Amino acid sequence: MSASTKRIALVTGANRGIGLETVEQLAQQGVTVVLAARDESKAVQAAGSLRAKGLDVVALKLDVTSSADIQAAARFLEERYGRLDILVNNAGIFAEAQFGGNNSATVTQAELRRTFDTNFFAVIELTQALLPLLRRSPAGRIVNLSSILGSLTLHADPASPIAAAKNLAYNASKTALNAFTVHLAAALKDTPIRVNSAHPGWVKTALGGQAAPMEIEDGAKTPVALALAPEVPNGAFVHLGQPLPW
Numbered sequence: 395m396s397a398s399t400k401r402i403a404l405v406t407g408a409n410r411g412i413g414l415e416t417v418e419q420l421a422q423q424g425v426t427v428v429l430a431a432r433d434e435s436k437a438v439q440a441a442g443s444l445r446a447k448g449l450d451v452v453a454l455k456l457d458v459t460s461s462a463d464i465q466a467a468a469r470f471l472e473e474r475y476g477r478l479d480i481l482v483n484n485a486g487i488f489a490e491a492q493f494g495g496n497n498s499a500t501v502t503q504a505e506l507r508r509t510f511d512t513n514f515f516a517v518i519e520l521t522q523a524l525l526p527l528l529r530r531s532p533a534g535r536i537v538n539l540s541s542i543l544g545s546l547t548l549h550a551d552p553a554s555p556i557a558a559a560k561n562l563a564y565n566a567s568k569t570a571l572n573a574f575t576v577h578l579a580a581a582l583k584d585t586p587i588r589v590n591s592a593h594p595g596w597v598k599t600a601l602g603g604q605a606a607p608m609e610i611e612d613g614a615k616t617p618v619a620l621a622l623a624p625e626v627p628n629g630a631f632v633h634l635g636q637p638l639p640w
């Protein structure tokens with residue numbers, strides 16, 4: 395592909411974990427990737443290590459909870475590329491004191507608000523700011539990093555494998571994110587843009603912990619496929635090509 399037809403992607407929270415791996419896999423497929431991180435020095439360092447492997451990766455400071463950073467990111471993309479083909483909303487936090495059990499009776503307002511700020515409100519603000527650029531793509535893709543823990547269908551089933559992990563702030567933030575996926579997909583259905591939620595799997599990262607069964611390389615496969623496959627669904631919740639219940 396020539397420079398002008400190379401796809402342009404932005405991945406948030408991409409200095410480590412699934413985000414960093416997603417950047418690498420997208421760039422290996424010939425995409426120009428903007429590696430965004432809230433700490434500028436970490437963005438520069440991570441992008442530099444991928445460029446050293448010959449990959450087309452550009453660093454960008456982007457704290458997704460900062461409106462100023464979001465506006466600056468939109469300006470940067472507009473001035474440098476004039477469009478955006480792929481947005482991977484990967485940045486996410488688990489802000490509760492403990493993983494597992496059921497904290498519905500005790501979760502604090504601070505935990506709820508902090509979690510929703512990053513995992514839900516920021517995704518909507520960034521996506522809306524970048525939509526004019528995504529509309530200029532011949533086949534725009536928005537991939538929201540959700541979690542199976544956001545599935546209400548599975549949480550309502552006491553026999554489901556995730557039933558014991560009722561961390562209200564994190565789980566509800568991903569349920570709300572899934573609502574954004576479905577609603578935005580419907581709003582954009584007559585455009586070439588496709589909007590989907592990806593469950594990466596339970597992956598060995600700082601967030602997933604070392605007990606997780608999946609390696610980071612495999613955890614990036616679902617968002618990368620939803621970003622790159624020529625045919626993808628619209629408004630779906632997917633893990634490794636399989637639909638998950640909402």
Ligand SMILES: NC(=O)c1ccc[n+]([C@@H]2O[C@H](COP(=O)([O-])OP(=O)(O)OC[C@H]3O[C@@H](n4cnc5c(N)ncnc54)[C@H](OP(=O)(O)O)[C@@H]3O)[C@@H](O)[C@H]2O)c1
Pocket residue numbers: 406407408409410411412413431432433456457458459483484485486487512539540541542593594595596597598599600601602603606
């Ligand atoms: N790992 C799993 O098992 C699993 C399962 C299901 C879903 N997910 C989802 O997958 C995504 C990636 O998770 P991960 O496991 O790779 O987590 P991780 O290793 O903890 O990485 C999270 C990334 O998000 C960034 N981040 C947090 N707040 C941010 C903000 N305000 N602005 C910009 N970046 C921010 C972090 O940056 P700093 O380095 O600056 O903190 C870090 O780069 C998350 O949305 C998560 O919910 C993960």
